[in-house]
Amino acid sequence: MSKLTKEKINKRFTPTSPAVHNYVEKGTKHEELSESAYQKGCQIIVYGESGVGKTSLIWSQLVKEEINFTRIGIDTTITRANFCSKVMEELGFQKTTQKESQTGNGTEASIGAGAKLWSLIDFKGTFKANSNEIKKIVNIPYYSEADIDAVSKALYSTNSILFIDDIEKADDELRILISHLGKKLSDDSAGNTSAIPKIIYAGISNDVDRLIITDESLSSRLTDYKIEVLSNDDIAGIITDGFDSLGISYDKALILEYAKLCCGYPRYAHWIGLKSALNSLTEGREEILEVDLEKAITTILEKFEAQFRDIYDVATSHTSGKRMREKILFALASSDEVNVPFAQISKDVGKLMKENIKPQAISGPLGELKKDERKNILCDGKTAATHRFSNLLMKPFVRMVMREQNITL
Secondary structure: OOOOOHHHHHHHOOOOOOOOOOOOOOOOHHHHHHHHHOOOOOEEEEEEOOOOOHHHHHHHHHHHOOOOEEEEEOOOOOOOOOHHHHHHHHHOEEEOOEEEEEEOOOOEEEEEOOOOOEEEOOOOOOOOOOOOEEEEEEOOOOOOHHHHHHHHHHHHHHOOEEEEEOHHHOOHHHHHHHHHHHHHHHHHHHHOOOOOOEEEEEEEOOOHHHOOOOOHHHHOOEEEEEEOOOOHHHHHHHHHHHHHHHOOEOOHHHHHHHHHHHOOOHHHHHHHHHHHHHHHHHOOOOEOOHHHHHHHHHHHHHHOHHHHHHHHHHHHOOOOOHHHHHHHHHHHHHOOOOOEEHHHHHHHHHHHHOOOOOHHHHHHHHHHOOOHHHOOOEEEOOOOOEEEEOOOOHHHHHHHHHHHOOOOO
16 A cells, blocks of 8 residues: 555645755755854844745754744734734733733722833733633833843743844835844843844845845844755755655656756745646556656646736737747746846747847847836846846746747757
8 A cells, every 4th residue: 555645745845835854955055054053143144036945944954953943924014113022922922011900809900011021921821810800911012122122132031043034025114123133132142141042034135235234233243145046956856855755756867857947946846746746646656757747837837827827928918029029038948047148048039930030139029028018027137238037936937838838949
């Protein structure tokens, strides 16, 4: 009887959550990150493009090192006004600003508390009502410097790391606050024996200064790690390591071929591994065949229908120019470079169209793909005379479209 189950497959391949059980270590980055985690007074920032495995790197290393940590994901609900309160709550603390007691005979007593009074509580029922006395904790918003002090003390008292994810979503006021908190933790390290308490910031950008507002004091204490896309071999390794752990056989060369469709993004590797393994399970096999991988690609294209297909269709729609715009997208998707030179695009479009294409014939359609009416699917590259996908996760999607249409350079 097969020991392969859906539960085991979903544990090994996790495209919608951080990869802890099936993670390819990024060169020496994982070792350097672990070393920095134990460096007293050091704050850490991990940055790079979307989908390259920033969260998985941090999560997997903290779990591996068995370090206490609390993750706060920045979204529109988190502001400068409530950030510290949310952190304290996640750490298990509640700020007590006023305690009211009402006894059975109806008498009341109130005790006012200062801004720094925090109490570690059990949210599952420390405060229980009974027939003789009713107690309640009244919480109010906090904005003062005392909040920074309290968060620092809480992290040192719990010997924890604060992992602030998605910091590219923070507004300027919140960015200033979390930068100040990092400086505070570094300053407080002098009076504490533990080296663990610190912040690990993570966000989508190629520039640290776009994520966090630093002054000279914080900059000198901040260690940064830029995470790049993986090689095709590493992407294949994510898939094959998962199959090996599940006891599924496969053709290594075939896996490498499909790994190239991922453009170095671990998330797509996990999708391919997950869907192909589930298909083999459905078919009663413990072997990955090409049909399983093809079905995985079809499922992935369907999965991202709303996110990417609509943009792709708008970018390539309308009879006039459709062939050229679509071929331009295929040319960029086929390149292993993120920022693709104009000359290379022109050359590859010619190969796809099987004719000699003049550069001026490319310029117009290429410019259109950077406009709102074409969903800004492309943008200028990071270096002169280069071009790239605005959302780099679009690139593997287009590669999979090409495979679906049996198109190659």
